[in-house]
Amino acid sequence: MKRRDIFLPQLYRVCFCCFTIWLGSMTVVFGQEVTIEDGLAFGEELDIGLASDPLEPLNRVFFHFNDKVYFWVLKPVSKGYAYVVAEDVRVCVRSFLKNLLAPVRIVNNLLQGKVVNGGVEAARFVINSTVGVIGLVDPAKNEFGLSPKDEDLGQTLGVYGLGEGIYICWPFFGPSNVRDTLGLAGDFFLSPISYLAMSDTGAGMAVQAGGEVNNTSLALGDYEDFKDSAIDPYVALRDAYRQSRQKQILDVVMVSGSMYKSSSDSLDKTISRDVSDQGSADLDSTPAPADNFNTSLE
């Protein structure tokens, strides 16, 4: 009985001490959180500095040239092509051409020391070339969850520490810089299409142009939207190119599907939803929320 009397106040004291320590640590944590927020820029963009663009007048000329090539040639041709060829077929062609460039991705993953990603690309190539019928479909991603690991020589050089150099807007090829131009030249030797072009220049160029038309037909309107939203489209494109290249080099997570697929699968299911799916099945279910919205407004 007496022991219990001593025990309880003791317990209170211990609790009190623990509580004080906890409170103290919380203030430290909260205090730190503020400094982390200020110092470590969570969610802030990395500063990529000003673009080095001494060739701007010339680049602007080529930018306008490419703009005209798009509106006068590429767009009408792609539209006609899209009218004739079904969308599913065009998706298959895009997938086939992408599969052809697997050597570029495998080699550059290895050059950057990303052995696992190189293996993933190699596995993708094997699976898609066989099960995926010469790369027309992408079972590696859809069935095996192996998403592509895009790397090119420009990125590899960037990882090695080579600066971007001056900005260049190439006619036909579009935005680039000295480093990525070197990269493109190097990757040329890893692309099967180049070897086709070496033996038969006409055929190689036809495949290259055809691929371009095919991919444009699947992204019609994107360039128009981009241009429409910009106040100075030339500067906007230059900045967008630099931002995205910088992130590709640093491998900033832009969400690479498989990483958290396993952990948030249920989330994906509950939250993912069709945007204006024209399917009749979906339309049946939608008038209800839409009507609710009406009634709440009126």
Added chain:
Amino acid sequence: MKNGNRCYLKFILVIILTVATPIMSRGISCAAPTDPVVFVKEAVDEIISILQDEKLAAPARRAERKKRMVTIVEKKFDFRDMSMRALAKHWRERSPEEQDQFVFLFKKLLENTYISKIETYSGEKVVFKKTAVQGSKAIVYSDLVRKNVETPVNYKLKSNNDQWMVYDVEIEGVSLVNNYRTQFASILSKEKFAGLIAKLEKKVGKGTVE
């Protein structure tokens, strides 16, 4: 004596608990007012339901439909913060009237481009992937799935007064606000502020006429 001591300790404990509980709960609510994913998803769902409403799709009600989408977007996007970030160092050099005018024009520009883009969507899927929260900031990662290709669209949010607000959108790794900042900086290096305003007005005017 013993009894008094115990009462005293109990009293202290009660006081500590009554004081600490609000502090603790405040700490928690500070860190996460609502789930940021839910916050962004709400807007996306509302816009989808508007787009799927066939009654609103009629050309005569186009303006009304747009107005409704604008109200949804306004609740979720902090246009003032976006304007400040987009103007960066030039923001502080402007008078409050000029700032207000800029916010108005920039907001109009973003709404016009964002909504006219959304209106062209058909068959795309939005998949919300994960959220990262640190202090009063959060990033909601989502994918826009179109023709078998995923485009990463990340929303960056900040909480003010227990309310999340989007302050930047990153599409395929390109930050929207940063992209505008570069453009504004490039224009302001050659022209005066009035020139930028004139350019914005022209752009917005063109957008509203369509």
